[in-house]
Amino acid sequence: MELRNGTQGRIRSLRRGCKRVEPPSANMRRDVSKVLRPLPVETNDDDEPMEEEDCFSMGFLKNANLEPAMLFAAPRYSLIREVGRGSYGVVYEAIARRSGARVAVKKLRCDAPEKVELALAEFWALASLEKKHENVVQLEECVLQRNGMAQKMSHGNKRNKQYLRLVETSLKGERILGYPEEPCYLWFVMEFCDGGDLNQYILSRRPDPRTNHSFMKQLTSAVAFLHKNNIVHRDLKPDNILISQKSGSPVIKVADFGLSKVCAGLSCIENEGNNQVNKNMVNINKFWLSSACGSDFYMAPEVWEGHYTAKADIFALGIIIWAMIERITFIDAESKRELLGTYIRQGTEIVPVGEALLENPKMVLHIPQRTRSIMSEGIKRLLQDMLAVNPQDRPDAFQLEVRMDQVTCAA
Secondary structure (H helix, E strand, O other): OEEOOEEOEEEEHHHHHHHOOOOOOOOHHHOOOOOOOOOOOHOOOOOOOOOOOOEEOOOOOOOOOOOEEEHOOOHHHHHHHEEEEOOOOEEEEEEEOOOOOOEEEEEEEOHHHHHHHHHHHHOOOOOOOOOOOOOEEEEEEEEEEOOOEEEEEEOOOOOHHHHHHHHHHHHHHOOOOOOOOOOEEEEEEOOOOOOOOHHHHHOOOOOOHHHHHHHHHHHHHHHHHHOOOOOOOOOOOOEEEEEEEEOOOOEEEOOOOOEEEEEEOOEEEEEEEEEEEEEEEOHHOOEEEEEOOOOOOOHHHHHHHHHEEEHHHHHHHHHHHHHHHHEEEOOOOOOOEEEEEOOEEOOOOEHHHHHHHHOOOOOOOOOOOOOOOOEEEEEEEEHHHOOOOHHOOOOOOHHHHHHHHHHHOOO
């Protein structure tokens, strides 16, 4: 890693993240031009293909100002341009044929267990949400492609053989026979966010306390919603926080659920009046996880040890908010991008806060870092609580939401 001021630094992390996916192959990039034939929603439980309309088609535009009507040839979605690429796959901007609306389409190749695991984790998390939330990216549909045919995926569909084979691959950790010769893909169609990610948005503008306070409230609202729905994100970072400007004001959208975990509930019976009601109840802050997941700079101390709960999301959020308010950044050595992230200096080394606290639990975090910081005392105390080395000393997502309202209103 390099420091923003140009002096050399080195990150001394253990690099013990979850399974990572290899970059997309050349074959994957070529396959995107293939046209898919979908099954209708009414009959997507069957394995018989429908050939009446296409699902996706590649149509990169030389002129971005073309009218949407010109894209309505045959496909349900016309892929316009590539907007992101990484170990997760490729993301495109696209046009929905029927509505003319812009959408984001993410294509993941499912040819190895670790890739299938990431793809299914994202699908299960987003598909499990019965209600929408303004600050969580919305999944329009998920399409499973194999052999040039496509089916709309539905959560827990036991009649869809292809879906069951993907689940089997993830659980057994083995490649399924036929996949190298017959590539399988998952296409996620989601709402399009036109404001880039949190890094791009914050660092391309002058500091604005009102925007910071708005983003802090939106982020805590999103995490509280996810935890209420038994979802631990496990990879909260500025790269995975998108910005939508459709309404005129910037709106946070928490995205990228590839490392997320849906915590299974415990069935119980509650009495409401004279009636007994079955409810799916789980205390997400007592649901223990063991995979060391996430990105180094945002990982809580207990995540490095591989024994943690949803409180790890609170720690990551504290790192993000601290970096956002004080514009603490580093330059990523690989991408050369300037990224928001808080760290501890140890000589010439840059150490993630969580790792430093793991090594020295009695270490005192100096919040704010900068002597001329405009951070209020209320926000300072809240960040110290969010970054407590002991998860039990951190507020849960619901307590955090209440306190965030209080400190942002008082600031």
